[in-house]
Amino acid sequence: MKKTVLLLSLGVFLAVSCAKKEQEVQALNVSFTPCQQTKSTKSEVSGKVDVEFTKEDVKITYCNFEITCDFTTVNVAHTFVNGVLNITQQGTPNQADCMCYTDVSYTISGISQYKVKVIFINGVQVYCHNDNDSTEKLDTIIVLKKKEFFITTNSNNTMAVSFVEVTDNRCAKSQCHLCWGSKADILLSITDSEKRDIEIDLSIVGCIAYDDYADYISAGSVDTLGYRFQLIRLSPYPDIEPINKDDYIAKIKISKL
Numbered sequence: 001m002k003k004t005v006l007l008l009s010l011g012v013f014l015a016v017s018c019a020k021k022e023q024e025v026q027a028l029n030v031s032f033t034p035c036q037q038t039k040s041t042k043s044e045v046s047g048k049v050d051v052e053f054t055k056e057d058v059k060i061t062y063c064n065f066e067i068t069c070d071f072t073t074v075n076v077a078h079t080f081v082n083g084v085l086n087i088t089q090q091g092t093p094n095q096a097d098c099m100c101y102t103d104v105s106y107t108i109s110g111i112s113q114y115k116v117k118v119i120f121i122n123g124v125q126v127y128c129h130n131d132n133d134s135t136e137k138l139d140t141i142i143v144l145k146k147k148e149f150f151i152t153t154n155s156n157n158t159m160a161v162s163f164v165e166v167t168d169n170r171c172a173k174s175q176c177h178l179c180w181g182s183k184a185d186i187l188l189s190i191t192d193s194e195k196r197d198i199e200i201d202l203s204i205v206g207c208i209a210y211d212d213y214a215d216y217i218s219a220g221s222v223d224t225l226g227y228r229f230q231l232i233r234l235s236p237y238p239d240i241e242p243i244n245k246d247d248y249i250a251k252i253k254i255s256k257l
Contacts, residue, residue: 027108028106028109035100035101036100050063053150058116062103065104070094072092076088083115083116168234190225198224231252
């Protein structure tokens with residue numbers, strides 16, 4: 001009898017532990033723009049969704065989300081089962097007859113890219129990690145600190161991307177006020193499932209004409225192994241004080257050719 005009680009207690013403990021682990025996946029840092037009567041210039045297409053993966057979470061940016069004009073907040077709920085991330089986003093209160101647009105962004109923690117097969121938002125598929133599906137041609141954006149690596153997987157290929165080195169010659173933001181010819185370079189090491197090892201250089205132009213510094217001025221892209229690699233941000237942006245190279249973070253866009 002004692003053994004039975006012990007097993008039952010252990011079963012309850014494991015069930016509670018699993019439930020707690022499942023609850024670790026949550027939406028964080030939900031933000032949104034005020035009610036806009038016209039669509040944001042960030043996207044010409046209503047409902048454009050950017051999906052950005054880091055090593056342990058996924059960031060969603062939903063441009064021009066149609067919402068009732070009485071909203072004061074945006075609620076985000078989700079489930080994650082068998083690789084399917086199902087997200088529901090809704091404004092509250094949801095009682096007015098008039099409509100407007102908002103840009104919504106949030107982070108869902110505890111989910112890395114290799115675990116995600118499909119993402120739905122309000123019943124619409126916005127991401128699919130399947131090489132046989134045309135939706136996989138959606139751009140993937142990864143964020144890496146120096147010396148970190150990221151592994152991306154699809155049905156035909158596994159690819160490891162490592163941020164090896166950085167050379168930053170961008171003009172200091174306290175000294176420059178326009179786009180200049182100076183640039184920063186990073187070295188990536190890439191290995192695919194066929195054991196092909198290559199290194200590529202990516203560059204970004206020094207420009208402080210934008211609020212986020214050099215967020216939109218890429219110095220070109222590199223096509224290799226069936227993918228296009230493009231550096232779209234390197235932070236922090238330099239100033240007078242030198243930056244420790246280990247503190248650099250590269251935002252890299254990877255597109256399937």
